[in-house]
Amino acid sequence: MCLSQPKLPQDNSAQIAQQQNDQRQAQIKEGQGNIDTAFSKFDQPYFDNYTKTYEDNYNPQVDDQYNLAKQKEKYNFARAGVLDSTPAIFGADQLNKDYGNKRQQIASDALGATNDLKNNVANQKSQLYSQNLSAADPTLAASNATASAGTLSSQPQYSALGDLFSGLVNGTNAYMAGQNRSLPPGYATAFAPGGGIPTGSGSGRVVG
């Protein structure tokens, strides 16, 4: 009996470590799932809506300024007596060109801002993934994800547009005023440099 072979105690340390590792990996996967769920609202329709919202914010400002500039320019044409004329059509076309460019620039800016937003979202998600790995705590990861998802929409500052068309209208106005003051071709002012009293023969004569 006392000569029976003795038994060595079992080493369970690896089994315990394996269990902890399995548990940790399961927690990380669960945390990832929570992050993905929290960020699932940032899908393409969300970003499309952001682009539209951006345009909806700036388009009315451009439209309003354009309509005002158009009206001012039309008054200028009327005052100059050139309404319904080729110079007026040219002036209006310059304003239309600026208007078209501004509207398209708004759309381009909206796409850029949307890209920035997508990058911010991706950064936040990346940070949370990293934190989740370190913490291996799905509850913490979920609360962080919810907090990040909630604060994302309040980052950019949107400034109002400046005066877009006044330079063009003023320029047109000055051009029309200059046109009004200029003499018709063949006439020259006596006070202009190099000018003088017109010479040549005519039907008039000096009496006395």
Added chain:
Amino acid sequence: MCDPFTMAAVGTAASVGGNYLNSQNALGNQKNAIWASNNANTALQAKENELQKQSSGIFDQTLKPFQGELPGQNLSAAQGGNTAAISGNAPTAAALAGGATTGNAPQVVADSENKSIADRMKTIGDNGARLGALSGYDALNQDTGRNLRDSSNQLGVIGNFAQQDANVGAATRQAAITNSQKAPSPFGDLLAGGGQVLSAGAGRGWFNKSPLPTPTYGALY
């Protein structure tokens, strides 16, 4: 039967047998250790292979947009999308009308304005297409960057798992080796020890049946 020479031979045989038992025990433990180590390594390798397969899948997916016709197709898609978005926000021809003429304008003037607006709409459309084509590069670039970051996140997690598995695997291997070892059997030592005692006893004459006659010292005279 129990003569000293026989007992010495039995003792020697028992000693050799005991030593043989001990060496067999040691050999068995060594074999067990190797098997346990191999099994632990195989299990770890299987886990690592699975993770490696997952990583490869993610990497292949990440690489796909850079291969074959896809880069060109993706760029075209990005440029097309941006052009549509930019051109879609351009003003309409109706919005551009009425800036230079009145209802009393002669037909020739009205026609001239209409032509001017039509030409302007075309240049606005062309500008939109150019701006869309240009910004499409940036859109695709940023999209690619986000995809790379996303796959990096996933690969990072898998890498972390692999690292942890390797750490645990080393401990598992060591524990498997430890648990595969049997305590040495006491019979080997007992047999060897007993044999030695037996041999020594035989040498000392413990097993002599008839001791040599004791000399008698009597007076010879």
